[in-house]
Every structure is written in C-alpha cells, then in structure tokens.
Amino acid sequence: MRKRHIKLSPQQVKEFVTTSSKCNFDIDVFYNRVIIDAKSMLGVLGLDFTKTLTVQYQGYDDKFEAMIDRFAVA
Template sequence: MTQSKIKLNAAEDVQEFVKAASKCDFDIDIYYNRFLIDAKSILGILSMDLTKVLTVDCHGENKEFERTLQKFAVA
C-alpha cells in the first residue's frame, strides 16, 4: 500500500482523478480527518471539503494512476 497527499482544486480535477482511479483494478481510498471515501466515487469526493489536503491510500500499483497522483501532489 502506498500513501500520497494531494490537493484537488476544482471539479475538473476531481473528474480527472476519478477517471484515472476507475481504470485501476485495486481499491483506492481518499480521506482527511475521519472522512473516508472510495476514490472511484465522483459524488463522494465532491462531497468532501476540497479546501483540505487529502490523503490517498493505493492498495496496488498502476503507472498511469501514479502520474495522476504526481500531478495533484502536495509538497
């Protein structure tokens, strides 16, 4: 399992992130504080507070999805 910190600033970012996550055949969770959402759920992510830095847990590996994570990564 790998963990990354990301920031999604707009609905378009969420759409791109969910599209990339949906192509993966493993579970991906996204959370902050105690709110845990399936990263493949666009409505779930849009219901989160997108002003926060989000943590992503990947339970597998996919090079294309890793590029998407790097695009939204927080230093």
C-alpha cells in the same frame, strides 16, 4: 500500502475519479475521519477542496501514479 497527500480542485475531480476507476485495486481518500472510495464521483465531490487529502492504495498503475504526482503536495 502507499499513502500520498494531494490537493484537488473541483475541475480535477473528473480526471481523478476516471483514472482511479480504471485501476483494479482499491483506492481510498481520507479527509479528517471520513473515508471515501476514490472511484465515487459523488463521494469525492463532497470533500472540502481547501484541505489536503490523503490517498491510500496498494496496487500500481503507471497512469494513476502520473496523475497522483501531478496532484501531490509536499
């Protein structure tokens, strides 16, 4: 199980959801006590983009990892 912290803008949501949807493993986004499926456009758009989000996943995909690296925060 991997956890990464990311920050998204509303403009980056489409890329995030599209890339997540191509993965054959579950990807969840945590914000406070809310868990959202990363493959849900409406779910991700409903998040607060001023806060850091936690992404949790178990699989590995090169394109997904490259995207997460671009959105990652320290």
